[in-house]
Amino acid sequence: MYNTALSILREINDTGYIAYIVGGYVRDFILSIKSNDIDITTSATPDIIKSMYEVVEDNSCFGSLKIKKEGYTFEITTFRRELKYNNRFPQIEFTDSLIEDLKRRDFTINAICMCDDESIIDLIGGIEDIENKTIRSIGDATTKIKEDPLRILRAIRFMGYLDFTLDKYLKESIEKNKELVKTLSNKRVHNELSKMNKKSIDEIKKLGIDKYIKEEL
Numbered sequence: 001m002y003n004t005a006l007s008i009l010r011e012i013n014d015t016g017y018i019a020y021i022v023g024g025y026v027r028d029f030i031l032s033i034k035s036n037d038i039d040i041t042t043s044a045t046p047d048i049i050k051s052m053y054e055v056v057e058d059n060s061c062f063g064s065l066k067i068k069k070e071g072y073t074f075e076i077t078t079f080r081r082e083l084k085y086n087n088r089f090p091q092i093e094f095t096d097s098l099i100e101d102l103k104r105r106d107f108t109i110n111a112i113c114m115c116d117d118e119s120i121i122d123l124i125g126g127i128e129d130i131e132n133k134t135i136r137s138i139g140d141a142t143t144k145i146k147e148d149p150l151r152i153l154r155a156i157r158f159m160g161y162l163d164f165t166l167d168k169y170l171k172e173s174i175e176k177n178k179e180l181v182k183t184l185s186n187k188r189v190h191n192e193l194s195k196m197n198k199k200s201i202d203e204i205k206k207l208g209i210d211k212y213i214k215e216e217l
Helices: 002-014 024-030 046-052 098-103 126-131 141-147 150-162 168-183 186-193 198-206
Strands: 019-022 039-042 054-059 064-069 072-078 080-086 089-094
Touching: 002 019, 002 039, 002 046, 002 064, 002 072, 019 024, 024 126, 046 054, 046 064, 046 072, 080 098, 141 150, 141 168, 150 168, 150 186, 150 198
Parallel strands: 039 072
Antiparallel strands: 019 039, 054 064, 064 072, 080 089
């Protein structure tokens, strides 16, 4: 799967656009954790990607497609800015800027990129946070949580999965805004909880979040 992903980067780069592996796979690669969840970010628009690959899921209104190659499925997302949120759904515009795309993401450790030659690009400070075993928000933590309260549960899931700690400001923001998890659908909450280990569940109880998601727990 990994070699197939690199071949996709090269194919997109050969068209004059640029593409990177981004997110959890790169984080886990740095930590020597095996992963098969590979996401790709690119300056190519969805129409360009549609002309190159078999599309199995089309969310191009949000700049995202799932494509299939050699039996593997990859999510490819065009560089974008998120202008404002309507509930959890952002209004977007495409951009040629990688850094603008990375700024919209949740945590620094999930915003590291890999090139087609396997070199690493870290524009947000994710590697330093990996070295310090810290989950840190990109930008203002409260703003990020209010944009999508699922980030409360995602932060705690990554904390447990990686055996990291929450950044001071992120933890304070979670404590102040924990009631927002009540606005999440049962499905989204259950999906996060199903991926958590005991450390994460214990943290949810310690922070008092459990009383807002009793049914899902």
